[in-house]
Amino acid sequence: MKPYIGVRELRSDLQAKKYSAVELAQFYLDRIARFNDRINCFITVDTESCLERAAAADRKLATSNSPSLCGIPIAHKDLFCTAGVRTTCASNMLRSFIAPYDATVVKRTSDAGAVSLGKTNMDEFAMGSSNETSCFGVVRNPWNLQRVPGGSSGGAAASVSAGMTPLATGSDTGGSIRQPASLCGVTGLKPTYGRVSRFGMIAFASSLDQGGPLAHSAVDVWELLTEMEGHDPRDSTSANIKKTELAGFDRTFVIGYPESLFDGLDKNIAACIDVARKQFEALGHKIEVVELPHIDAAVAAYYVLSSAEASTNLARYDGVRYGHRTESSVDLLDMYCRTRTEGFGLEVKRRILTGTYSLSVGYFDAYYLKAQKIRRLVRDGFLEAFKKVDLILAPVSPTTAFEIKSIKKGPIEMYRQDLYTIPVSLAGLPALSLPCGFVEDLPIGMQLIGPHFSEGDVLTGGIAFQNETDWHDRHPDLETTCTS
Amino acid sequence: MDDLTIQRLMSLSQLSLDAEDKDKISRDLDAIIGFIEIMNKVDTEGVEPLAHAVDLDQPLREDRADLDIDRGLFQSIAPETADGFYLVPKVLDRR
Numbered sequence: 001m002k003p004y005i006g007v008r009e010l011r012s013d014l015q016a017k018k019y020s021a022v023e024l025a026q027f028y029l030d031r032i033a034r035f036n037d038r039i040n041c042f043i044t045v046d047t048e049s050c051l052e053r054a055a056a057a058d059r060k061l062a063t064s065n066s067p068s069l070c071g072i073p074i075a076h077k078d079l080f081c082t083a084g085v086r087t088t089c090a091s092n093m094l095r096s097f098i099a100p101y102d103a104t105v106v107k108r109t110s111d112a113g114a115v116s117l118g119k120t121n122m123d124e125f126a127m128g129s130s131n132e133t134s135c136f137g138v139v140r141n142p143w144n145l146q147r148v149p150g151g152s153s154g155g156a157a158a159s160v161s162a163g164m165t166p167l168a169t170g171s172d173t174g175g176s177i178r179q180p181a182s183l184c185g186v187t188g189l190k191p192t193y194g195r196v197s198r199f200g201m202i203a204f205a206s207s208l209d210q211g212g213p214l215a216h217s218a219v220d221v222w223e224l225l226t227e228m229e230g231h232d233p234r235d236s237t238s239a240n241i242k243k244t245e246l247a248g249f250d251r252t253f254v255i256g257y258p259e260s261l262f263d264g265l266d267k268n269i270a271a272c273i274d275v276a277r278k279q280f281e282a283l284g285h286k287i288e289v290v291e292l293p294h295i296d297a298a299v300a301a302y303y304v305l306s307s308a309e310a311s312t313n314l315a316r317y318d319g320v321r322y323g324h325r326t327e328s329s330v331d332l333l334d335m336y337c338r339t340r341t342e343g344f345g346l347e348v349k350r351r352i353l354t355g356t357y358s359l360s361v362g363y364f365d366a367y368y369l370k371a372q373k374i375r376r377l378v379r380d381g382f383l384e385a386f387k388k389v390d391l392i393l394a395p396v397s398p399t400t401a402f403e404i405k406s407i408k409k410g411p412i413e414m415y416r417q418d419l420y421t422i423p424v425s426l427a428g429l430p431a432l433s434l435p436c437g438f439v440e441d442l443p444i445g446m447q448l449i450g451p452h453f454s455e456g457d458v459l460t461g462g463i464a465f466q467n468e469t470d471w472h473d474r475h476p477d478l479e480t481t482c483t484s
Numbered sequence: 485m486d487d488l489t490i491q492r493l494m495s496l497s498q499l500s501l502d503a504e505d506k507d508k509i510s511r512d513l514d515a516i517i518g519f520i521e522i523m524n525k526v527d528t529e530g531v532e533p534l535a536h537a538v539d540l541d542q543p544l545r546e547d548r549a550d551l552d553i554d555r556g557l558f559q560s561i562a563p564e565t566a567d568g569f570y571l572v573p574k575v576l577d578r579r
Contacts, residue, residue, distance in 0.1 A: 099561075100558050100560075194538050207536050207537075231543070233543075236542050236543060237542065239540055240543055294526055297526045300519060301520075301523060318498075320562070320570050321562050321570060322561045322563075325564070329573050331573050331574065332572050332574070332575045335572065335573045337500055340497075340499050341501070346505065349501070352499065353493045353509060353513060354513060356497045357513065360492075360496065367520065369533050370523050371520075373531040373532070373533050374523055375534045376533065410512055411516060412516065412519045427537050
C-alpha cells in the first residue's frame with residue numbers, strides 16, 4: 001500500500017478487495033503513529049471507532065450498493081462537531097468538549113461511507129494564517145519541518161501533504177483552506193458561501209465561514225465536495241441548489257488575469273503562475289486581463305467584519321453550558337471574566353477586542369458600516385469582471401511557507417498573508433487552490449476563482465490543468481524530513 | 485489607545501489582561517486601527533452596506549419541536565447542573 005492514492009483508485013481497489021477498509025485505515029493510522037509526533041497535524045486520533053467504522057465499511061463493500069466514499073479515510077478539521085469524539089477548536093476553552101451531535105458535514109461524509117481517522121490541528125478558533133495560535137502547538141510543514149503549514153486549516157493541509165489521509169475537511173473564512181493548501185502543496189476548495197452547511201461547524205465569522213474539501217487533486221476535491229454539499233434545513237444560509245457537476249473537458253474558458261495583483265508579488269512565485277497561465281492558453285483557454293478594485297482596502301474591511309462577527313459569536317463561551325469554567329470566582333460576572341480570560345489565547349482576545357471596538361458606540365459607522373460598503377464594492381468588482389470572463393487566475397499567498405515564529409512585527413504582517421484570498425471571501429465566491437510549482441523546494445499554489453456556484457467550472461479548469469501537469473503528484477519525503 | 489478605552493473594551497468583552505498583555509494588545513490595536521484607516525481612501529458615498537455576499541433566499545424550516553433533543557445529554561457536558569437547570573455562582577447576596 002502507498003500513502004498517496006486518489007479516491008478513484010482507492011474505490012476500485014476496495015471494491016476489487018485488493019485490501020480491506022480495515023487494512024487501509026490501519027495503514028494510515030500506522031503512518032500517523034509514526035510521523036504525527038513530528039508534524040503535529042492531528043489533535044485527536046480516533047483509533048478504536050475508526051477501525052469499527054472501517055469494519056462496517058467492509059460489510060457494506062461486500063454488498064452491491066456501497067456508497068461513494070465507502071471505506072475511504074478522511075480527517076476532519078477540529079472545528080466540525082463529532083458526537084463522542086472531542087472537538088477542541090484548538091482552544092483551551094474547548095479542550096475537553098465533546099459535542100452531543102455530528103456536524104452536517106461529518107454526518108454526510110460518514111453516510112457516504114468515509115472513515116474518520118481523527119481531528120486535525122488548526123489555529124485557535126480558525127484565527128490565524130500559520131497554525132501558530134493552536135493551544136496544541138504549531139503544525140510543521142511536511143516539506144520542511146522548520147516552516148509553518150499555513151492556516152487556519154494547517155493540520156488538514158499537512159495531513160494530506162504528509163500522506164496521513166487521502167481526504168480532509170477544512171474551513172475557509174479569509175483563506176484558511178486555500179493558503180495552507182498552497183503552502184503544503186495540496187489542492188483545496190473554498191466553495192461558494194452557502195454551498196456547504198455550517199451546522200455543527202464552530203462559528204468564527206458567520207457571514208464568511210465556509211467548509212470545504214482538501215485532497216491530492218482537483219478530482220478528489222470534487223469527489224469529497226459532492227458528499228459535503230447541499231441544502232441543510234438546519235442551516236438557513238445553506239443554498240437549495242443542485243449538486244456540483246463537472247463541465248465537459250472540451251469546454252474552453254475565458255480566464256481573467258488580474259495583472260495588478262502580480263505587481264507586488266514575489267518574482268519567483270509570479271513566474272510559476274505565469275507558466276501556468278501559458279499552459280492554460282496551450283490547452284485552448286483564452287486569457288484576458290481584468291481589473292479587481294479595492295484589494296488593499298479589502299483586507300482592512302475583512303478584519304473589521306470578521307472580528308466584529310467573532311466578538312459576537314464568541315460571546316457564547318461563558319462557562320455555563322459547555323466548555324471551560326474557571327475553578328474559583330466570587331460571583332457570576334467574575335466567573336464569566338475569569339473563564340474567558342483563562343480559556344482564550346492572545347490572538348482570539350485581540351480579535352474579540354478589535355471587534356468590540358468597531359461595534360461600539362461612536363465607531364460603528366466609521367468602521368463596521370464602512371467595511372460593509374467596501375465589501376459591496378469588492379464583490380461588485382468581481383461580478384463586473386465575471387461579465388467578461390468565466391474564471392480568474394490569481395496568486396494564493398504572497399510567500400512560500402515561512403519559518404515558524406518568523407512573523408514577529410505584529411498582527412498586521414500576518415494579516416497581509418491573506419491579501420489574495422480575502423477579497424474572494426468577502427465576495428462569497430468559490431476558489432480552488434492548486435499546486436503550480438516550487439520555489440526553493442517549497443510548493444506554491446494558485447487560485448482559480450469563479451462566479452457564485454460555479455464550482456463545476458472551477459474544478460473542471462483545475463482538473464484540466466492537473467491532467468497536463470504533475471505538481472500535485474509531488475510529495476514530501478517524510479523518511480528524510482522527519483528523521484533528520 | 486488610552487487606558488480607559490482598553491478598560492472599557494475589556495469590560496464589554498468580559499476579558500481581563502495582565503499588565504504585559506494589556507500593553508501588547510494596546511499597541512496591537514493601535515496598529516490595527518492605523519491599518520484599517522486605509523478604508524477611508526475608498527469613496528463609499530452612496531454605496532449600500534453589504535451583509536451577505538450571495539443573494540439567496542433564506543429557506544426556513546418548519547417551526548416544530550424536535551423531540552430528539554435529549555436534555556440530559558446536552559447538560560451532561562455542562563460544568564455544573566442540578567435538576568435540569570444550569571448552575572452558576574450566585575448573582576444576589578441575600579442578607
